[in-house]
Amino acid sequence: MSSHPEPSPLSPRATEIVTAARALLEEQGPDSLTMRALAERLGIRAPSLYKHLPDKAAVEVALIERGLAELGQALHTAVTTPAGPSADSQEASTCPSPTDPSSATPVTAALEPIAAAPDFPAQTLTADVPTDEGPPSSPIETLLSAYRHHALANPALYRLATSGPLPRKRLAPGLEEWAGSPFFLAVGEPHLAQALWSFAHGMVILELDGRYPEGSDLDRTWAEGARAFSPGRP
Amino acid sequence: MSSHPEPSPLSPRATEIVTAARALLEEQGPDSLTMRALAERLGIRAPSLYKHLPDKAAVEVALIERGLAELGQALHTAVTTPAGPSADSQEASTCPSPTDPSSATPVTAALEPIAAAPDFPAQTLTADVPTDEGPPSSPIETLLSAYRHHALANPALYRLATSGPLPRKRLAPGLEEWAGSPFFLAVGEPHLAQALWSFAHGMVILELDGRYPEGSDLDRTWAEGARAFSPGRP
DNA sequence: CCTCCTGGGCTAACGTTGTTAGCCAGACTC
DNA sequence: GAGTCTGGCTAACAACGTTAGCCCAGGAGG
Numbered sequence: 180m181s182s183h184p185e186p187s188p189l190s191p192r193a194t195e196i197v198t199a200a201r202a203l204l205e206e207q208g209p210d211s212l213t214m215r216a217l218a219e220r221l222g223i224r225a226p227s228l229y230k231h232l233p234d235k236a237a238v239e240v241a242l243i244e245r246g247l248a249e250l251g252q253a254l255h256t257a258v259t260t261p262a263g264p265s266a267d268s269q270e271a272s273t274c275p276s277p278t279d280p281s282s283a284t285p286v287t288a289a290l291e292p293i294a295a296a297p298d299f300p301a302q303t304l305t306a307d308v309p310t311d312e313g314p315p316s317s318p319i320e321t322l323l324s325a326y327r328h329h330a331l332a333n334p335a336l337y338r339l340a341t342s343g344p345l346p347r348k349r350l351a352p353g354l355e356e357w358a359g360s361p362f363f364l365a366v367g368e369p370h371l372a373q374a375l376w377s378f379a380h381g382m383v384i385l386e387l388d389g390r391y392p393e394g395s396d397l398d399r400t401w402a403e404g405a406r407a408f409s410p411g412r413p
Numbered sequence: 414m415s416s417h418p419e420p421s422p423l424s425p426r427a428t429e430i431v432t433a434a435r436a437l438l439e440e441q442g443p444d445s446l447t448m449r450a451l452a453e454r455l456g457i458r459a460p461s462l463y464k465h466l467p468d469k470a471a472v473e474v475a476l477i478e479r480g481l482a483e484l485g486q487a488l489h490t491a492v493t494t495p496a497g498p499s500a501d502s503q504e505a506s507t508c509p510s511p512t513d514p515s516s517a518t519p520v521t522a523a524l525e526p527i528a529a530a531p532d533f534p535a536q537t538l539t540a541d542v543p544t545d546e547g548p549p550s551s552p553i554e555t556l557l558s559a560y561r562h563h564a565l566a567n568p569a570l571y572r573l574a575t576s577g578p579l580p581r582k583r584l585a586p587g588l589e590e591w592a593g594s595p596f597f598l599a600v601g602e603p604h605l606a607q608a609l610w611s612f613a614h615g616m617v618i619l620e621l622d623g624r625y626p627e628g629s630d631l632d633r634t635w636a637e638g639a640r641a642f643s644p645g646r647p
Numbered sequence: 648c649c650t651c652c653t654g655g656g657c658t659a660a661c662g663t664t665g666t667t668a669g670c671c672a673g674a675c676t677c
Numbered sequence: 678g679a680g681t682c683t684g685g686c687t688a689a690c691a692a693c694g695t696t697a698g699c700c701c702a703g704g705a706g707g
Binding site for chain 2: 341342343344345347355356368370371373374376377378379380381382384385388389390391392395396397399400401402403404407408
């Protein structure tokens with residue numbers, strides 16, 4: 180198994196840099212991901228980074244690739260696993276990615292909305308731990324739950340990987356398609372799959388951006404959406 | 414009617430500045446919206462802008478308010494209008510917003526994806542003019558069509574207004590709710606409305622970011638989504 | 648052992664960005 | 678006429694991404 184499309188190859192040192200960048204990103208927010216701060220975290224000076232990576236965009240592309248790969252991984256196992264109701268198990272079992280042993284970052288940092296991402300004022304992100312309950316759930320519900328959990332567990336990386344214009348040319352080919360394919364596996368029809376993916380992304384990104392009114396019951400909104408996309412609905 | 418929640422009050426000159434900012438944004442893309450470029454467009458120097466607006470964020474907040482107000486306007490008329498199949502008519506009839514006469518910008522700039530927004534590599538945004546055809550459409554289809562058309566007609570403003578963390582504190586209160594309320598009017602149930610809004614946003618933002626695979630038939634994806642959210646589906 | 652080369656660090660510096668401080672001309676008020 | 682805003686201006690700062698150029702360690706080849 181593993182993440183099918185291979186990520187762009189990086190020197191060992193470059194990989195270290197990207198790992199540090201990831202930690203910095205998730206700990207301090209995207210605005211704090213500067214070349215100087217990144218270098219300092221590694222005990223070197225900013226210009227030295229350019230000996231290993233051509234520019235900042237390359238760091239971001241590498242991060243995007245990691246983000247897509249991990250998201251894809253989470254979704255694939257969610258869709259393959261024989262419908263486990265608890266969404267947490269998947270992450271823990273697959274995230275120590277086999278392709279990249281050096282990424283020893285503690286990604287599996289549980290589900291509490293990351294402590295502090297200072298750039299992003301955290302707004303409504305106070306009580307939004309999804310409630311896992313109800314019936315053992317259909318494939319679609321399982322997939323959506325995995326999607327939501329994964330995104331909320333890695334908010335900054337998710338945002339980086341899925342928002343804003345994509346530098347497709349610099350990205351490992353096929354990665355996006357692969358990451359999205361579980362939606363097809365779950366619903367069987369490509370256009371419906373695309374629609375479901377769009378729904379999931381819209382939900383997650385609006386939740387991350389604190390865009391829903393204060394007291395919204397997002398669990399119910401997700402459920403309502405899942406129901407809409409389910410084949411024979413009650 | 415008009416946009417119910419009043420936008421934050423601005424001095425006449427500040428309004429001019431925001432109008433120029435909007436033009437700059439839509440013509441040259443978000444990266445080109447710098448204080449210096451904005452000032453130059455007005456024939457003054459950057460520091461002078463600070464006599465009228467506290468900082469760049471204030472410019473952006475004002476733009477966001479305009480974006481949300483216009484989006485809300487478009488959606489409201491789409492939902493109130495007795496189901497006109499042609500989505501174009503709405504914009505033209507309501508956009509010269511009655512609240513703000515000085516915004517004489519040609520917003521109604523038709524539907525061709527704006528010529529050049531250089532910062533955003535336009536990618537797949539080549540052949541994505543939505544095809545208006547098929548049966549006269551349900552309220553939900555009308556709403557979704559209006560949403561998509563409006564967003565694609567004002568891509569940069571839409572992105573600014575709906576992506577990234579919201580500075581809620583600085584935003585006119587109630588604006589977001591008002592802009593989103595047509596979704597409730599269309600489906601009748603709040604959670605389903607939120608889900609439908611999320612779907613629409615996800616579709617649009619992914620389309621704007623050129624995130625769908627090359628040859629995607631987005632019309633069908635929209636249709637599939639609309640069908641999923643429709644009450645009694647075939 | 649000496650030489651050479653190269654990988655990977657460094658400092659200095661440039662051009663942009665948002666933003667502040669402080670100056671000054673005109674217009675309006677009393 | 679004196680005074681006070683209003684709204685321009687220049688100069689400057691800090692932080693950003695990035696480039697140029699220096700230099701030291703260590704391995705390779707003779």
